[in-house]
Amino acid sequence: MRIYILIIMIVFPVLVFGQQILNGEVSNSIDNDGIHVFNKTYQKYTITDENGLFKIPARVNDTLVFSAIQYKLTSVVITSENIKEKLFVLLEEQINELDEVFIKPKLSGNLLSDTKSIKTKKQITAQTLRLPNAHVVPPSQPERRLITAKSTIVDALINALSGRTKRLKKQVTLYKKTKLEDEVFSSFKEHIVYTFYIPEDKVYDFIFFASEDKLFTQIVNTKSEVLIYEFLESKSHQYLKINKDEK
Template identity: 30%
Template structure:
């Protein structure tokens, strides 16, 4: 009888540990903290698994997660938040309410024109020529992005690795685990769509666990133009970092 009890306790423990390790489908609702109204089309990203979800018209979402996974919730005009998944949420799987705070300095949506054209043909032609930087093709994509010097595209990344102690080398070396998430971005449609509509680098910073300043430093070292760094979508920024990271790995071997 004694051994049976011990066996039963061990079985319960193993089952509990297994349940904690396997991802479960969690439910949640995103609302405005002050009005309590649901926020639809908010992006919910699991930063650990790089999987995402979008809230419906009632602010509801479902996403797979494990204990201690970090969820990143964002929506235009609201402060992005991170939530560490607690064990109670995994255990009960209740509908978890997430409250977002509206930015006090939220701006109305504006459209930034690529070339800031004047409408005067002669002037606009010159502006376009000045802004037409050379394009650098990225792995797995059917289009390219701007780079500073078209005559040096083949060796653009090499210059960034001349000094093993420079910012690029150190950033990649210390953040290798996070940067491996770059390959997972394309695997989830919700994550891709979310990044494709954002320009604030907030989600890029959260996914890769690097500061926004480090993002700019990496791209500068990889010879991307200031125009690209300032105006590209978050998805384009992720693709650019991925390309540079893959070159770094190749050259560091």
């Protein structure tokens, strides 16, 4: 505990006079989760949580840009009061007009079937509305926890010394690995069962076996169906041999 106190006393002046973490809240009547918050001056990015809360590195006179499909683009210049206290932001609701709709002249009167014939020129997304950072994929819940654990110098040091940062990194790695395993299951289940002859009730077990290989993440992330297929085929031979020997 004395070591923690000493570290805090050393880094506290750096925290005060250097980079600071701004606490903020977006308060609106509709969904406040996943709103993009971009420090245009400092080039830092985050998103709000389910309560509209966020933390972001900021300094006086930095400009924060708030964007989401459901709200109008809003810019806020940070003042000394915002740094000392909490920044509250009220966003104005965005009314998104749809493109012209083309309806076939003959309708059956069946709402379910007729709606299938209604088409628009393009889908409304964050990309089509050209929102800032629309290309950025929001971090997952494990990634958010890790970001929060390193949000300030003090938090980063304490969480590193306590081992919490290490545990959170493992959770992020496990989350990403599980996501890739699900992608492989969705795309290659038929091949695994009918081409590689893995029993259907052993498909997940086989994918888990394949994901233990250090090359799994690298190969699946290439998004190349040929490379992934060849990798899974080679792993299927190993898997079947191991299970045969065990019998």
